[in-house]
Amino acid sequence: MMAVRGANWASRAAHRGAGTVAGGQIGLKIAPDLLASLAVGRTVVLVSGTNGKTTTTALIAAGWGGDVASNTTGANMPAGHVAALVRDRTGRVVLETDEAWLGDVMTATQPKVVVLLNLSRDQLDRANEVRRIAERWRAAIAALGSATIVVANANDPLVVYAACDAPNVRWCDVPTPWRADAQSCPRCTLAIDYDVAGWRCACGFAKPTDLTTSLDGPLRVAGQTLELALGVPGVFNEANAAMALSALREVGSDLQDALQRVNAVSTVAGRFSVRTWRGRRVRLLLAKNPAGFEALLWTLGPGDDDVWIAINAHLADGHDPSWLYDVAFETLRGRTVWCLGERRLDLATRLAYADVSVKVVDDLEQLPVSEEPVTLFANYTAFSEWLERSTPC
Numbered sequence: 001m002m003a004v005r006g007a008n009w010a011s012r013a014a015h016r017g018a019g020t021v022a023g024g025q026i027g028l029k030i031a032p033d034l035l036a037s038l039a040v041g042r043t044v045v046l047v048s049g050t051n052g053k054t055t056t057t058a059l060i061a062a063g064w065g066g067d068v069a070s071n072t073t074g075a076n077m078p079a080g081h082v083a084a085l086v087r088d089r090t091g092r093v094v095l096e097t098d099e100a101w102l103g104d105v106m107t108a109t110q111p112k113v114v115v116l117l118n119l120s121r122d123q124l125d126r127a128n129e130v131r132r133i134a135e136r137w138r139a140a141i142a143a144l145g146s147a148t149i150v151v152a153n154a155n156d157p158l159v160v161y162a163a164c165d166a167p168n169v170r171w172c173d174v175p176t177p178w179r180a181d182a183q184s185c186p187r188c189t190l191a192i193d194y195d196v197a198g199w200r201c202a203c204g205f206a207k208p209t210d211l212t213t214s215l216d217g218p219l220r221v222a223g224q225t226l227e228l229a230l231g232v233p234g235v236f237n238e239a240n241a242a243m244a245l246s247a248l249r250e251v252g253s254d255l256q257d258a259l260q261r262v263n264a265v266s267t268v269a270g271r272f273s274v275r276t277w278r279g280r281r282v283r284l285l286l287a288k289n290p291a292g293f294e295a296l297l298w299t300l301g302p303g304d305d306d307v308w309i310a311i312n313a314h315l316a317d318g319h320d321p322s323w324l325y326d327v328a329f330e331t332l333r334g335r336t337v338w339c340l341g342e343r344r345l346d347l348a349t350r351l352a353y354a355d356v357s358v359k360v361v362d363d364l365e366q367l368p369v370s371e372e373p374v375t376l377f378a379n380y381t382a383f384s385e386w387l388e389r390s391t392p393c
Contacts, residue, residue: 044095045060051288057095058265059240063245067088068092069094081105118291146168149169151247181291219242275392293377308337309377311346313343339351
């Protein structure tokens with residue numbers, strides 16, 4: 001652990017990063033079973049899925065109350081987990097976990113709870129095909145002992161396929177409007193039928209009916225009604241909160257107490273925060289893939305705010321921006337969107353096909369000066385750039 005702390009300190013001192021991964025990488029080279037050793041005797045909750053991992057992890061940590069170890073910087077692979085567990089030795093742990101690494105991290109940490117949010121396409125040139133991830137999850141989850149509780153999204157057929165053989169599962173009926181990656185049955189490949197009651201396939205594979213959590217109206221968790229009044233926007237965050245509270249019930253939290261703490265969260269690693277740039281109030285939203293982007297677009301009210309969108313294509317973003325064509329930008333018709341970032345022309349072309357008026361910004365000096373608020377959608381590295389150039393309100 002001294003090697004981990006030392007490497008992280010050196011990384012920060014040399015301005016080579018936040019010091020959340022380098023030490024973990026070195027620690028795992030010295031002791032490959034270090035993550036397993038660090039998890040012994042601790043109550044561990046893992047959170048995975050394509051979208052909502054960071055927010056749901058933060059909601060669980062807040063709702064749990066008191067000291068909770070977590071990878072708050074989003075370093076969600078084993079090296080980041082090791083660094084987080086070395087940094088904070090408290091007995092309660094919640095870790096955001098990359099989808100591709102979930103099986104390995106479950107094996108190492110023997111979690112009390114695993115939260116499965118959703119599965120959809122992400123960075124096209126970096127992520128495995130979605131169904132391959134579902135198959136890997138399925139194999140790893142089937143091997144779990146009954147001591148691990150799986151909290152799973154009943155409205156995502158790929159998540160249900162992955163979790164249906166879990167020895168101990170809690171199904172959550174939460175809003176999941178993105179269906180583009182689950183049009184055919186993961187069990188038999190026939191078309192899945194969707195209606196207001198849920199989803200089903202002719203082979204018998206269908207939405208679970210033994211639900212622990214429901215968000216069809218007021219939130220109900222194991223028969224208890226909870227009043228969500230979240231500080232973070234969007235129906236998708238209501239779903240994240242419902243999953244978080246379901247997990248907190250399984251670690252023994254009083255749900256009413258946890259609810260107050262969850263409702264109080266207003267920003268997560270800068271996401272959903274309102275900041276100032278050159279006198280303008282800027283609401284920052286991280287939009288990294290089609291499902292996430294589409295959910296965020298629904299947080300815009302009619303005529304609310306000017307809209308800026310910043311798209312880069314670095315390694316963290318994925319080098320292939322063609323995912324923009326899977327986002328329903330048609331909902332922005334009637335607005336003028338300011339296109340920023342290194343791939344602003346790709347973005348402007350996609351918006352033009354959606355019949356959205358655009359302005360391409362080659363220099364930030366071209367952005368209008370105004371007292372009116374603006375909503376800025378940005379993918380990973382563009383979001384980080386705007387966090388740096390703006391200031392908290």
